[in-house]
Amino acid sequence: MTSRTRNLSLFMALVALVLFPLFGSSFYVGLVTRIFIVAIFALSLDLLIGYTGLVSFGHAAFFGIGGYALAIAFQDAAVIHIWQALPLSLAAAGLAALVVGWISIRTSGVYFIMITLAMAQMFFYYFFESSRFGGDDGIFLFFKPVLMIGSEDILKLDHENNFYYFALACLVSGYLFLVMILRAPFGKVITAIKANEHRVRALGYSTNGYKLVSFVIAGTLAGLAGFLEGAHTGYVNPSYMSWHESGVCIAIVILGGMGTLYGPIVGAFIIVLLQNFLPELTGHWQLLLGGIVIAVVLFLPRGATSLFPRIIAFFRSKQKIDPKGPTDG
Amino acid sequence: MADVILKTDRLSKNFGGLIAVNNVTLAFERGQVHAIIGPNGAGKTTLINLLSGDLLPSDGAILFNGRNITSLPPHKISQMGIGRSYQKTNIFTEFSCFENCWVAAQSRINTSMRFFRAARHLKSVAERTEKALELCGLSQRSDSRASAMSYGEQRQLEIGMMLATEPELLLLDEPLAGMGSDESLQVIELLRRLAVDHTLILIEHDMDAVFSIADRLTVMVNGRVLETGTVEQIRNSQAVQEAYLGVEEDAV
Amino acid sequence: MELSFYLVQLLNAIQYGFLLFLVASGLTLLFGIMGIINLAHGSFYMLGSYLAYWLTGVTGSLWLGILLGLPIALAVGYLVERFAISFLFKLDHLYQVLLTFALILVFNELQQILWGTDVHSVPIPAILSGSFQLTENQSYPVYRLFISAACIALAGAMYWVIQKTRLGMTIRAGASNREMVQALGINVNRLFAFVFSMGVGLAAFAGMLAAPIDSVYPGMGDNVLIISFVVVVIGGTGSIKGAFVGAMLIGLVSTFGKVLLPEMASVVVYALMAIILLWRPQGLFGKVA
Numbered sequence: 001m002t003s004r005t006r007n008l009s010l011f012m013a014l015v016a017l018v019l020f021p022l023f024g025s026s027f028y029v030g031l032v033t034r035i036f037i038v039a040i041f042a043l044s045l046d047l048l049i050g051y052t053g054l055v056s057f058g059h060a061a062f063f064g065i066g067g068y069a070l071a072i073a074f075q076d077a078a079v080i081h082i083w084q085a086l087p088l089s090l091a092a093a094g095l096a097a098l099v100v101g102w103i104s105i106r107t108s109g110v111y112f113i114m115i116t117l118a119m120a121q122m123f124f125y126y127f128f129e130s131s132r133f134g135g136d137d138g139i140f141l142f143f144k145p146v147l148m149i150g151s152e153d154i155l156k157l158d159h160e161n162n163f164y165y166f167a168l169a170c171l172v173s174g175y176l177f178l179v180m181i182l183r184a185p186f187g188k189v190i191t192a193i194k195a196n197e198h199r200v201r202a203l204g205y206s207t208n209g210y211k212l213v214s215f216v217i218a219g220t221l222a223g224l225a226g227f228l229e230g231a232h233t234g235y236v237n238p239s240y241m242s243w244h245e246s247g248v249c250i251a252i253v254i255l256g257g258m259g260t261l262y263g264p265i266v267g268a269f270i271i272v273l274l275q276n277f278l279p280e281l282t283g284h285w286q287l288l289l290g291g292i293v294i295a296v297v298l299f300l301p302r303g304a305t306s307l308f309p310r311i312i313a314f315f316r317s318k319q320k321i322d323p324k325g326p327t328d329g
Numbered sequence: 330m331a332d333v334i335l336k337t338d339r340l341s342k343n344f345g346g347l348i349a350v351n352n353v354t355l356a357f358e359r360g361q362v363h364a365i366i367g368p369n370g371a372g373k374t375t376l377i378n379l380l381s382g383d384l385l386p387s388d389g390a391i392l393f394n395g396r397n398i399t400s401l402p403p404h405k406i407s408q409m410g411i412g413r414s415y416q417k418t419n420i421f422t423e424f425s426c427f428e429n430c431w432v433a434a435q436s437r438i439n440t441s442m443r444f445f446r447a448a449r450h451l452k453s454v455a456e457r458t459e460k461a462l463e464l465c466g467l468s469q470r471s472d473s474r475a476s477a478m479s480y481g482e483q484r485q486l487e488i489g490m491m492l493a494t495e496p497e498l499l500l501l502d503e504p505l506a507g508m509g510s511d512e513s514l515q516v517i518e519l520l521r522r523l524a525v526d527h528t529l530i531l532i533e534h535d536m537d538a539v540f541s542i543a544d545r546l547t548v549m550v551n552g553r554v555l556e557t558g559t560v561e562q563i564r565n566s567q568a569v570q571e572a573y574l575g576v577e578e579d580a581v
Numbered sequence: 582m583e584l585s586f587y588l589v590q591l592l593n594a595i596q597y598g599f600l601l602f603l604v605a606s607g608l609t610l611l612f613g614i615m616g617i618i619n620l621a622h623g624s625f626y627m628l629g630s631y632l633a634y635w636l637t638g639v640t641g642s643l644w645l646g647i648l649l650g651l652p653i654a655l656a657v658g659y660l661v662e663r664f665a666i667s668f669l670f671k672l673d674h675l676y677q678v679l680l681t682f683a684l685i686l687v688f689n690e691l692q693q694i695l696w697g698t699d700v701h702s703v704p705i706p707a708i709l710s711g712s713f714q715l716t717e718n719q720s721y722p723v724y725r726l727f728i729s730a731a732c733i734a735l736a737g738a739m740y741w742v743i744q745k746t747r748l749g750m751t752i753r754a755g756a757s758n759r760e761m762v763q764a765l766g767i768n769v770n771r772l773f774a775f776v777f778s779m780g781v782g783l784a785a786f787a788g789m790l791a792a793p794i795d796s797v798y799p800g801m802g803d804n805v806l807i808i809s810f811v812v813v814v815i816g817g818t819g820s821i822k823g824a825f826v827g828a829m830l831i832g833l834v835s836t837f838g839k840v841l842l843p844e845m846a847s848v849v850v851y852a853l854m855a856i857i858l859l860w861r862p863q864g865l866f867g868k869v870a
Contacts, residue, residue: 183447185448
């Protein structure tokens with residue numbers, strides 16, 4: 001797929017999503033909002049597994065910390081100011097990513113996978129067992145964040161459509177931010193690290209620093225997703241950071257197509273919709289989900305979006321052949 | 330006293346019980362082409378890996394321009410002006426030829442921790458990249474994917490990446506390995522051009538090539554230095570004849 | 582608190598450590614020899630527990646349950662190896678993680694289809710149901726001692742196989758240098774199948790032994806899996822000795838953690854791992870990469 005077709009498709013998709021609340025019921029607006037949030041989460045993981053070559057299996061920890069930072073700081077507040085809550089969530093998630101990254105980046109391969117998993121479990125159990133932060137039940141939030149200037153409400157997230165657009169704006173900003181850093185000198189280095197870290201070191205880069213920064217950026221972005229999820233659902237509990245979430249997030253990135261940025265967004269649509277509609281089909285929908293993921297790994301390892309160029313090529317070739325066929329014959 | 334750029338002092342490396350490099354003391358002079366020859370398993374590549382920081386020495390010291398660089402990590406050694414190429418082609422296969430050299434050239438800016446402006450705006454990096462591509466003879470192939478290039482071209486790219494880091498001293502591990510004779514001639518020509526303003530340390534099995542471009546030779550056998558000297562001295566050395574060259578010429 | 586209380590905790594810690602060792606040893610060998618990361622390993626522990634529950638119910642005896650259950654577990658392990666794990670060689674770690682993660686989803690769901698979502702318990706066999714009276718108010722159940730004894734016997738047998746037999750030599754060589762074994766012309770597929778079934782057998786056996794003292798519940802394999810990962814990471818991948826030391830350390834830290842720091846019991850285990858990795862990133866007995 002050329003970058004022009006890609007950008008055009010993305011732009012058309014964006015227009016469709018902007019118009020969607022005008023037609024969709026509030027249930028579907030809420031569902032798509034959730035998809036945006038999951039997409040931001042998956043996008044952040046794509047920076048690690050798709051571009052830096054770091055297979056983190058504990059990414060849900062930062063998602064959860066973003067949510068908990070919001071919930072802990074504002075559980076008793078009557079007004080949640082976005083300009084206070086959002087930076088707090090991002091900082092908390094980024095800081096956690098710095099600590100986890102600092103410990104785990106000294107290792108590589110399977111070690112890295114296992115350590116990120118175990119570190120995430122540490123956070124999970126901390127919140128699971130702490131009576132101060134609600135333990136198993138988590139924390140409920142009774143108000144939605146607002147953006148105010150003076151005493152004027154600019155943006156109130158308690159309206160579903162407002163939340164929808166806010167989440168969409170976050171997704172678009174996150175996407176553009178990642179596109180920007182991948183084009184910048186930093187991005188050149190991390191993609192090279194994924195391709196051949198040893199060679200990058202031999203060329204004079206201290207690769208661990210770049211990997212750590214990438215890890216922190218991804219963690220912070222996951223924190224943004226966690227913030228949105230907490231604000232959207234009105235509660236935060238330990239299951240946010242369960243290893244199951246980390247696994248599903250990897251599945252989303254692979255299913256959509258890693259190393260593409262738009263792939264994980266497509267993956268988020270597929271998985272969240274499956275999670276929503278499979279249970280209506282059967283009580284044992286995880287069996288189907290597991291089967292789908294296995295099939296993707298074995299038969300479509302580059303993800304659903306790797307089909308797009310083939311589909312486009314298929315239609316192009318048809319267009320070319322069809323009109324020609326009769327005249328030549 | 331000659332102008333020494335790199336010096337090793339009783340450098341050793343053991344792997345478990347095996348002593349791959351044993352007490353190697355060598356001085357490499359600035360501006361010269363210094364070839365290291367010896368049979369397989371003589372410890373040549375291990376020596377290069379020690380010099381480039383890819384391996385840590387078990388004992389001994391390495392001095393570069395008078396500074397002790399023993400045990401420095403590879404990226405620091407690279408930043409000091411020592412570039413290396415690998416025997417097994419070690420490039421970013423999914424990148425274009427240009428991108429391969431770009432990443433190498435970009436390593437010479439202050440820091441690549443830059444997030445906001447697209448990399449392509451970095452003029453100095455672009456210039457270095459172009460220059461490296463031209464030197465290694467791949468300007469025409471700039472946009473080709475590295476994995477789609479011929480083996481010989483990949484070997485040239487390997488050298489081009491090293492050049493893009495603008496090193497003062499080049500460590501070349503069998504640059505001619507596996508090349509056809511035409512390709513070999515091209516690379517030898519390239520090495521000759523590089524020798525004008527660089528110092529080269531070269532491992533090579535192709536003796537004709539070695540004798541045609543090297544200023545000095547070191548013969549290694551079983552991890553030790555057997556003899557070091559000018560090309561003439563080595564050609565005439567009794568010990569070298571017996572231990573190495575004789576065998577090699579018989580084989581050829 | 583009195584000494585006997587700590588003695589009981591120590592015995593508990595050792596018994597837990599042994600069970601973890603049985604699960605983790607398969608995991609560490611699988612990785613050491615084949616470079617495969619298998620998240621579904623915990624599912625075999627769960628399978629063992631459920632088989633023990635089911636067959637004990639049918640036959641009325643845990644012993645018969647174990648006797649009948651082990652071949653079933655091995656057969657399941659064989660099928661999983663044939664139809665899923667053997668594809669993993671060619672894939673890189675990312676896909677291994679994802680594929681075995683999907684296997685967990687499948688296994689957990691199959692478990693619910695077969696046995697439902699209730700929590701079950703398995704009675705302790707009558708012959709081992711007593712307990713030793715240590716002091717007036719401290720006693721220690723015989724069955725837990727039996728677990729430790731059974732594990733010691735099994736660990737001993739494993740030690741013997743790995744240290745003294747030809748097969749064991751190949752396994753050790755493979756765990757420390759995979760390419761070498763291939764170069765020596767050993768049938769890697771068969772070696773792998775053997776090691777994998779051994780791992781399955783050990784994990785399932787651990788699950789069977791544990792069934793009477795822990796409850797049998799959905800998703801029980803997941804917790805064991807992650808703790809076993811911690812054991813493997815602490816010990817160093819591919820090292821049986823490391824798995825043993827790691828399992829004992831985790832047994833001690835988590836048992837005494839529950840007593841001394843009840844609020845942070847589970848956190849302590851992971852903190853221990855973090856500290857060990859800061860000191861030795863390759864684990865206690867791992868090779869430097």
